[in-house]
Amino acid sequence: ISTATTLAGSNFDNCMMNASGVYCMDSDELLAVENSKAATFVTKSGTLQPRKGNPEPRYFETEFGSINSMGLPNNGVDYYLDFVSQDQINHPGKTYFLSITGFNLAEDLELLQKVTDSDFAGVVELNLSCPNVPGKPQTGYDFETVDAILKAVFDVYHKPLGVKLPPYFDIIHFDQMAEILNKYPLSYVNSINSIGNGLYINDDTETVVIKPKQGFGGIGGEYVKPTALANVHAFYQRLNKDIQIIGTGGIQTGKDIFEHILCGASMVQVGTALMVEGPVIFERLTAELEAIMAEKGYSSIEDFRGKLNYL
Numbered sequence: 001i002s003t004a005t006t007l008a009g010s011n012f013d014n015c016m017m018n019a020s021g022v023y024c025m026d027s028d029e030l031l032a033v034e035n036s037k038a039a040t041f042v043t044k045s046g047t048l049q050p051r052k053g054n055p056e057p058r059y060f061e062t063e064f065g066s067i068n069s070m071g072l073p074n075n076g077v078d079y080y081l082d083f084v085s086q087d088q089i090n091h092p093g094k095t096y097f098l099s100i101t102g103f104n105l106a107e108d109l110e111l112l113q114k115v116t117d118s119d120f121a122g123v124v125e126l127n128l129s130c131p132n133v134p135g136k137p138q139t140g141y142d143f144e145t146v147d148a149i150l151k152a153v154f155d156v157y158h159k160p161l162g163v164k165l166p167p168y169f170d171i172i173h174f175d176q177m178a179e180i181l182n183k184y185p186l187s188y189v190n191s192i193n194s195i196g197n198g199l200y201i202n203d204d205t206e207t208v209v210i211k212p213k214q215g216f217g218g219i220g221g222e223y224v225k226p227t228a229l230a231n232v233h234a235f236y237q238r239l240n241k242d243i244q245i246i247g248t249g250g251i252q253t254g255k256d257i258f259e260h261i262l263c264g265a266s267m268v269q270v271g272t273a274l275m276v277e278g279p280v281i282f283e284r285l286t287a288e289l290e291a292i293m294a295e296k297g298y299s300s301i302e303d304f305r306g307k308l309n310y311l
């Protein structure tokens, strides 16, 4: 039984990794994921300059998941490029993911130029879905802007690149986004990012639990699995087959991974549960997924990927 997968032209010995934003802020966290059973890692979304992010508390764990309004704190794209370029030397042939996000198209292109000028040989994840930069709307909900960004990006960048999308909640939006995405040589689409601008309340103190944005923040964890599975499957149904899917959202067990793959995911990313349990989670998740595959008589994830049945 193998949980191996192929994504963006690279082979991975496992189909799971961290979600950007979780366990990927600095070299210590990235090495912890690297040295776990995860197939690889993705960095925190890097910006042109380092950022402190929003005031704390800006992350809170609840019974069914998490709420965050980090505000894109990161060490800057050069930090992550330097780290991954060095890590590639230590692990020749391993493929890593670099997440980037600009505040406008010019910045996106400048970030990609830096990647082109570096030794980075992995996959770029262009984050179009950060919900927590005050005053900045979600790019992923502005369809014309997504189209313009992808056109400009693929005019200049010709190596493996995927996009991190926010959750959509309307069938017509799946249709409209897929029509845009199918125009471009994307390696993959990663669905979903957190469900933006949720609110969690402490009833005892009658107070919100995070400081930024009067307590509004992106929701992750068990809360979001039905939305994540729907987005994975909606894009799997609509995208041409050379655009693969990374499934992110609500993964806590091997069963959750099985469901994401059944919906069409070729790789899954773990966020909130990784934050809670640490990188050791990947050993449990791998064992649980292998047990499910053994029970069902599957030897590889391709035996059941995308094979969700309808009634």
Ligand SMILES: O=C(O)c1[nH]c(=O)[nH]c(=O)c1I
Pocket: 021, 045, 068, 069, 070, 071, 072, 073, 127, 129, 130, 131, 132, 133, 193, 194, 218
């Ligand atoms: O607030 C953040 O840093 C953040 N938080 C999220 O939940 N998703 C994102 O893409 C980002 I860039």
